[in-house]
Amino acid sequence: MKRIKLTVAYDGTNYHGWQVQPNGITIEEVLNQALTKLLKEPITVTGASRTDAGVHALGNVAVFDTDTRIPPDKISYALNQRLPEDIVIQDSCEVSPDFHPRHCDSRKTYEYKIVNRTFPLPLRRHDTLFFYRALNVENMRRAADYFIGTHDFKSFCSVHTQAETTVRTIYELTVAKEQDILTIRVCGSGFLYNMVRILAGTLLQVGTGERQPDQIPAVLEACDRMAAGPTAPAHGLTMVGIQFV
Amino acid sequence: MKRIKLTVAYDGTNYHGWQVQPNGITIEEVLNQALTKLLKEPITVTGASRTDAGVHALGNVAVFDTDTRIPPDKISYALNQRLPEDIVIQDSCEVSPDFHPRHCDSRKTYEYKIVNRTFPLPLRRHDTLFFYRALNVENMRRAADYFIGTHDFKSFCSVHTQAETTVRTIYELTVAKEQDILTIRVCGSGFLYNMVRILAGTLLQVGTGERQPDQIPAVLEACDRMAAGPTAPAHGLTMVGIQFV
Numbered sequence: 001m002k003r004i005k006l007t008v009a010y011d012g013t014n015y016h017g018w019q020v021q022p023n024g025i026t027i028e029e030v031l032n033q034a035l036t037k038l039l040k041e042p043i044t045v046t047g048a049s050r051t052d053a054g055v056h057a058l059g060n061v062a063v064f065d066t067d068t069r070i071p072p073d074k075i076s077y078a079l080n081q082r083l084p085e086d087i088v089i090q091d092s093c094e095v096s097p098d099f100h101p102r103h104c105d106s107r108k109t110y111e112y113k114i115v116n117r118t119f120p121l122p123l124r125r126h127d128t129l130f131f132y133r134a135l136n137v138e139n140m141r142r143a144a145d146y147f148i149g150t151h152d153f154k155s156f157c158s159v160h161t162q163a164e165t166t167v168r169t170i171y172e173l174t175v176a177k178e179q180d181i182l183t184i185r186v187c188g189s190g191f192l193y194n195m196v197r198i199l200a201g202t203l204l205q206v207g208t209g210e211r212q213p214d215q216i217p218a219v220l221e222a223c224d225r226m227a228a229g230p231t232a233p234a235h236g237l238t239m240v241g242i243q244f245v
Numbered sequence: 246m247k248r249i250k251l252t253v254a255y256d257g258t259n260y261h262g263w264q265v266q267p268n269g270i271t272i273e274e275v276l277n278q279a280l281t282k283l284l285k286e287p288i289t290v291t292g293a294s295r296t297d298a299g300v301h302a303l304g305n306v307a308v309f310d311t312d313t314r315i316p317p318d319k320i321s322y323a324l325n326q327r328l329p330e331d332i333v334i335q336d337s338c339e340v341s342p343d344f345h346p347r348h349c350d351s352r353k354t355y356e357y358k359i360v361n362r363t364f365p366l367p368l369r370r371h372d373t374l375f376f377y378r379a380l381n382v383e384n385m386r387r388a389a390d391y392f393i394g395t396h397d398f399k400s401f402c403s404v405h406t407q408a409e410t411t412v413r414t415i416y417e418l419t420v421a422k423e424q425d426i427l428t429i430r431v432c433g434s435g436f437l438y439n440m441v442r443i444l445a446g447t448l449l450q451v452g453t454g455e456r457q458p459d460q461i462p463a464v465l466e467a468c469d470r471m472a473a474g475p476t477a478p479a480h481g482l483t484m485v486g487i488q489f490v
Contacts, residue, residue, distance in 0.1 A: 011367040056368055076364065086279070086367045119321065122256040122331045123301055127368050238368070 004101055006031070006045070006062045006079075007091040013126045013235065014086060015030050017062070018051040022229075027087060029050075031062060034082040039068045039077075048101035048242050049108060052194070057125055058088060059241030061101045079193055101242070107171060109187040109240040111201040112232060117180040128181065129200075131192035131238035135207030142213035143206040144173040144184070146220070147199065154223040157192035158231070166192055166223075174205065194231050201228030203218055248344060249317055249326075251276070251290070251307045252336040258371045259331060259482065263305070270297070276307060279327040283320075284313045293346035293487050294353060297439070299479035301372055302333065302461045309454070311327040352416060354432045354485040357445040357477060362425040371427065372409030372446075374481035380452030382422050387458035388451040389418040389421060389429070391465070392444065399468035401444055402437035403476070411437055411468075420448065430485075439476050447474030 008027070016024035020032070028047055035043035048061035070078060074093040083089070113128040115121050120130040147170050154166040172187040184200050204218065205211045211229070219227045253272070261269030265277070270397035273292055280288035315323060321337040328334070358373040363443050365375040392415050399411040417432040429445050447464065450456045454472070464472045 009367050011370070058368075080364065085365070085370055088365050088367050090364050115413070119254075119325065119335050120330070120333050121303070123255050123372050124302075125256070125330055157284075167406050 001065055001067055001097070002072070003063055003065050003095050003097050004075060005093055005095040005099065005101070006064075006076070006089050007241075008060045008207050009058050009088050009090050010056060010060070011086040011126065012051060012056045015053065018047050018050040018056065024053075027057075027060075028062075030083065030087055034079055035064060037113040038078055038082055039066050039070070041067060046101060048106070050238050050239075052197075052234050055237045055239065056235075057218050057239040060239045062190075063095065063099060063101055065097075080177065090170055099244075101244075105245045106190070107243045107245060108190060109172075109185065109242070110191070110196045111238050111240050112186075112196060112236050113183040113238070114184070114200075114204070114236060115180055116182055121180075124181070126235060127197060127238060129233055131204065133208050135180065135182065135204070136209065137175055137207070139209075140175045140182075140184075140203045140207045143203055143211070143216050144175055146213070146216035147173050147186075151220050152223055153182050153192055153195055153220070155225060155228040156195045156202070157225065158198075159225050160193060160196040163192055168192065168195070173199070197231045197234065197237060198202050198225075198228050199231035205229040212223055223240055246310055246312055246342070247317070248308055248310050248340050249320060250340045250344065250346070251309075251321070251334050252486075253305045253307055254303050254333045254335050255301060255448075256371065257296060257299050257301045259418075260298065262300065265293040269298075272302075272305075273307075273322065275328065275332055277297060279324055280309060280311075280468070282317070283323055283327055284311050284435070286312060291346060293351070294450070294484050296314050296484055297442075298478050300482045300484065301480075302484040305484050306345055306487050307488070308340065308344060310342075313398055315443045324464055344489075346489075348490045349415040349482065350357075351435070352432055352485070352488045352490060355436070355441045356483050356485050357429040357441060357481050358483070359427040359429070359430075359445075359449070359481060360425055361427055368395050369426070371480060372483060374478055376449065378453050380427065381428065381454065382420055382452070383450045384454075384458050385420045385427075385429075388448055388456075389462035391458070392418050392431075396465050397468055398440055399439055400464050400470060400473040401440045402470065403439040403443075404470050405438060406439055413437065413440070418444075442476045442482060443470075443473050445477035445481065449477060450474040455463050 045062040072094040076089040115128045150169040169189040290307040317339040320407040321334040360373045414434040
């Protein structure tokens with residue numbers, strides 16, 4: 001028996017998120033089915049980031065245990081043959097039997113992308129938020145700086161969370177602009193439910209001038225979901241990758 | 246009566262190209278129908294670039310004549326309300342009544358995008374060609390340089406062309422690489438049927454080493470479609486824009 005780690009990229013547009021649920025098809029379910037058929041043993045993967053419906057990934061991580069004799073690095077190739085074109089394994093390798101993608105220290109990176117122009121770009125409609133109001137990127141950057149470090153992010157967490165603690169560490173939070181596309185990139189020790197989307201929604205309010213950057217510390221201190229901005233739509237969010245430390 | 250010029254962006258994935266045809270829905274047809282309903286007069290647009298099935302656009306151009314009292318710059322907003330999300334008007338303005346988007350001097354720019362890595366990127370599957378073999382970008386650039394200038398591009402033209410002359414001028418042809426994505430960008434006085442896709446297919450052969458850059462002059466001189474490389478798939482191609490000079 002060995003433990004295999006998959007790096008998984010997907011276009012989340014047509015999925016009800018990562019985690020198996022009764023209402024619709026999920027990434028996890030598609031992986032379980034394809035692996036079970038490929039390896040001819042019942043497989044259940046464990047995901048690192050249980051992304052919401054509509055959220056995408058370049059490098060989410062899933063692990064599973066198997067007795068297969070397929071070499072670990074060849075599983076990616078064999079599995080991709082059985083996956084739809086909107087889910088592609090980027091890498092497969094063997095890991096220690098006690099490796100668990102959620103119960104170990106890691107740095108996760110997400111990007112939230114915004115097309116900021118008068119009219120939408122049809123080719124980017126699935127992986128970016130279209131936003132036509134002018135955005136003050138400098139103010140967004142100033143606001144972003146307040147989030148860096150270890151804080152109680154209770155204001156930036158869906159009230160539906162089951163997390164034991166709402167304290168998290170953000171290592172990096174940048175706002176880059178290339179032509180009409182803004183990328184909010186955040187790297188942290190872990191994120192609460194909807195946290196990145198609420199960060200993005202709050203930074204958008206700063207961009208439009210509805211909020212000032214120097215109001216962010218008070219929003220953090222409030223420890224109240226109502227103090228932060230709205231949850232930005234899922235389809236602008238991409239799980240970029242996870243570094244296990 | 247005034248003539249209106251539209252700048253049109255589209256995701257060509259779900260269309261049978263630009264030009265109205267019996268076998269499937271086209272960009273031109275969707276524009277004609279939406280404009281006819283919006284302006285309450287029969288409208289037929291004339292396109293600058295009659296892109297193939299699956300080809301995309303950021304800035305294709307279409308013109309039509311109308312008696313509408315909607316201000317020309319407001320037509321874009323009104324029309325976008327009636328268009329599907331994969332076709333978005335980027336600009337509308339009045340032009341001279343004798344302006345014709347194909348019978349006037351222009352510089353057209355196209356981009357052909359290639360995802361060059363071990364596994365495909367699901368989010369880029371519709372607007373890039375996935376190509377896993379290693380590509381020598383320096384050799385592709387050397388080959389690209391041979392195309393710049395005025396040449397007979399008969400070798401780079403589908404045998405189904407109806408063009409009177411196969412001489413065209415290429416002003417710019419670059420191969421850029423950003424992370425795993427190669428962009429072949431070409432700007433020219435006009436392009437023959439399938440010309441950009443045959444250029445891309447030939448440059449890919451140079452990238453893999455099947456051809457050497459210094460063989461390009463002989464391919465041009467041959468004036469024979471068989472001398473050039475294959476026609477690269479449509480979905481990697483985007484009509485970027487047209488400058489009328």
